[in-house]
Amino acid sequence: MQVLVIGAGGGLGQALVRYYANQGATVQALSRQHMSDQPGQWFTLADYSLESLQAIRPQLQQPDVVISTLGILHTNGFMPEKRLADVNLEQLEQTFHVNAVLPILLLQQLLPVLPNKAPCVWAQLSAKVGSTTDNYLGGWYSYRASKAALNMLLKTASIELKRTHKQLCIAAIHPGTTDTQLSKPFQQRLPAGKLYTPEQSAARIAAVIHNLTAENSGGFWHWDGSALPY
Numbered sequence: 397m398q399v400l401v402i403g404a405g406g407g408l409g410q411a412l413v414r415y416y417a418n419q420g421a422t423v424q425a426l427s428r429q430h431m432s433d434q435p436g437q438w439f440t441l442a443d444y445s446l447e448s449l450q451a452i453r454p455q456l457q458q459p460d461v462v463i464s465t466l467g468i469l470h471t472n473g474f475m476p477e478k479r480l481a482d483v484n485l486e487q488l489e490q491t492f493h494v495n496a497v498l499p500i501l502l503l504q505q506l507l508p509v510l511p512n513k514a515p516c517v518w519a520q521l522s523a524k525v526g527s528t529t530d531n532y533l534g535g536w537y538s539y540r541a542s543k544a545a546l547n548m549l550l551k552t553a554s555i556e557l558k559r560t561h562k563q564l565c566i567a568a569i570h571p572g573t574t575d576t577q578l579s580k581p582f583q584q585r586l587p588a589g590k591l592y593t594p595e596q597s598a599a600r601i602a603a604v605i606h607n608l609t610a611e612n613s614g615g616f617w618h619w620d621g622s623a624l625p626y
């Protein structure tokens with residue numbers, strides 16, 4: 397199996413590379429971070445700009461599975477908004493850029509590498525809080541809205557690509573709350589047993605992907621394999 401992990405330097409990215417390498421898959425990994433101690437073939441990019449992706453594209457193998465982990469919740473400059481008064485242009489723009497804009501441009505730029513006559517899963521890590529139906533708590537304006545936008549962009553692409561890539565499955569997957577730097581500031585409020593290790597989550601994400609076929613393309617999935625509402 398040929399696997400491509402994009403955003404491979406983060407908590408879930410590294411765990412996914414290790415998971416698939418341990419399963420005997422051939423793994424290619426794209427990251428802005430240089431990782432010399434990880435399995436797989438690593439490519440270090442300056443960024444995920446169109447120029448960087450086009451430069452790396454000729455070196456990519458045709459994948460059976462692509463997983464992009466790209467996403468931000470907080471930075472040194474901001475934390476998720478608790479109230480309307482916290483909403484600001486910089487946070488909205490930066491969060492939408494990483495969570496929604498970059499992932500759909502990744503798909504656009506790497507489409508030439510995907511098989512158009514063989515099965516392939518393109519999975520992007522999303523988040524349950526990006527479900528509009530499931531939003532009972534409010535808050536986290538930029539993160540919620542950018543993940544909802546991400547889900548819509550992926551669903552829209554899935555409809556178009558059914559015509560040209562009949563065996564392609566595009567999926568948005570909620571990995572569950574996982575012990576990475578992204579969830580660090582929020583871990584103390586979690587009920588016991590609700591924080592998963594990157595290894596647990598990687599195995600669950602891979603299990604969801606394993607069960608997907610082209611008929612499921614455009615779906616939004618919980619890590620337990622159940623469908624999430626948009």
Ligand SMILES: NC(=O)c1ccc[n+]([C@@H]2O[C@H](COP(=O)([O-])OP(=O)(O)OC[C@H]3O[C@@H](n4cnc5c(N)ncnc54)[C@H](OP(=O)(O)O)[C@@H]3O)[C@@H](O)[C@H]2O)c1
Pocket residue numbers: 402403404405406407408409426427428429444465466467468469494498521522523524570571572573574575576577578579
């Ligand atoms: N951890 C959780 O509890 C949790 C829960 C729900 C959903 N998720 C989702 O799961 C995904 C992975 O999260 P994680 O926990 O592994 O977080 P993480 O360790 O922070 O990794 C996030 C990844 O996003 C990329 N990234 C971050 N900032 C970026 C920027 N400014 N420009 C381009 N790429 C950037 C990084 O790629 P590089 O390799 O290039 O650095 C990194 O690998 C995210 O999409 C997140 O929203 C996580």
